[in-house]
Amino acid sequence: xxxxxxxxxxxxxxxxxxxxxxxxxxxxxxxxxxxxxxxxxxxxxxxxxxxxxxxxxxxxxxxxxxxxxxxxxxxxxxxxxxxxxxxxxxxxxxxxxxxxxxxxxxxxxxxxxxxxxxxxxxxxxxxxxxxxxxxxxxxxxxxxxxxxxxxxxxxxxxxxxxxxxxxxxxxxxxxxxxxxxxxxxxxxxxxxxxxxxxxxxxxxxxxxxxxxxxxxxxxxxxxxxxxxxxxxxxxxxxxxxxxxxxxxxxx
Numbered sequence: 284x285x286x287x288x289x290x291x292x293x294x295x296x297x298x299x300x301x302x303x304x305x306x307x308x309x310x311x312x313x314x315x316x317x318x319x320x321x322x323x324x325x326x327x328x329x330x331x332x333x334x335x336x337x338x339x340x341x342x343x344x345x346x347x348x349x350x351x352x353x354x355x356x357x358x359x360x361x362x363x364x365x366x367x368x369x370x371x372x373x374x375x376x377x378x379x380x381x382x383x384x385x386x387x388x389x390x391x392x393x394x395x396x397x398x399x400x401x402x403x404x405x406x407x408x409x410x411x412x413x414x415x416x417x418x419x420x421x422x423x424x425x426x427x428x429x430x431x432x433x434x435x436x437x438x439x440x441x442x443x444x445x446x447x448x449x450x451x452x453x454x455x456x457x458x459x460x461x462x463x464x465x466x467x468x469x470x471x472x473x474x475x476x477x478x479x480x481x482x483x484x485x486x487x488x489x490x491x492x493x494x495x496x497x498x499x500x501x502x503x504x505x506x507x508x509x510x511x512x513x514x515x516x517x518x519x520x521x522x523x524x525x526x527x528x529x530x531x532x533x534x
Contacts, residue, residue, distance in 0.1 A: 288346040295329060301400050301436050306330040313339040316396060338395050343387040350508055351383045352461040355418050358408050361454030362422040366446040375425045376440045377433050379403060400436040408458050417458065438466060438473040441499050448484040463493040466508035469500045
């Protein structure tokens with residue numbers, strides 16, 4: 284699925300995706316890209332690349348195809364999830380991955396294309412005047428990671444919520460800032476960093492950390508993608524609109 288390609292000028296490759304294929308042709312100093320479904324072209328014949336997109340890149344004949352998380356935060360809509368005072372809830376979400384294609388090296392300035400294999404719907408998180416655009420992740424969750432069965436273009440995202448308040452919490456809307464997540468290969472699956480949320484009450488600043496967990500990732504999981512956010516901020520303030528206190532805190 285994720286690989287490095289060396290293509291000489293005049294040659295082409297067909298890269299299989301989950302629901303379609305991408306044709307790539309190397310020109311002297313650039314690349315043609317053409318997306319089509321399995322029924323559209325005969326593999327024995329070269330596609331008509333003149334109808335595709337052309338990128339001028341220079342003399343490098345190498346491409347790097349790598350996984351990435353979506354470019355905007357994800358919003359999970361809770362469905363009947365409650366956390367009692369002093370309790371910790373661990374559950375898992377499936378996050379669709381994008382496919383990024385770079386020329387020469389995996390560097391931001393060398394990114395050519397980002398392909399959404401499983402497109403997400405747009406949504407808005409927060410107040411109308413001070414919120415932010417995001418992608419909707421739906422409300423599906425798993426208490427046991429073995430039941431999730433992520434596809435080839437999905438990552439498993441572990442979420443831990445620690446309720447350090449005095450009231451029962453309902454997980455209502457949770458925003459996941461994917462730019463802070465790493466991607467690991469663990470037991471044949473792609474798993475994100477653990478998103479650990481510490482809730483201390485509606486009127487108290489709470490925090491989130493994005494971290495490696497031996498109990499989830501194993502002793503030595505392979506890092507396949509580093510966080511998009513290059514700032515070293517382990518503990519981050521987050522917007523807790525996602526959670527609703529259904530009982531008043533004791534005075």
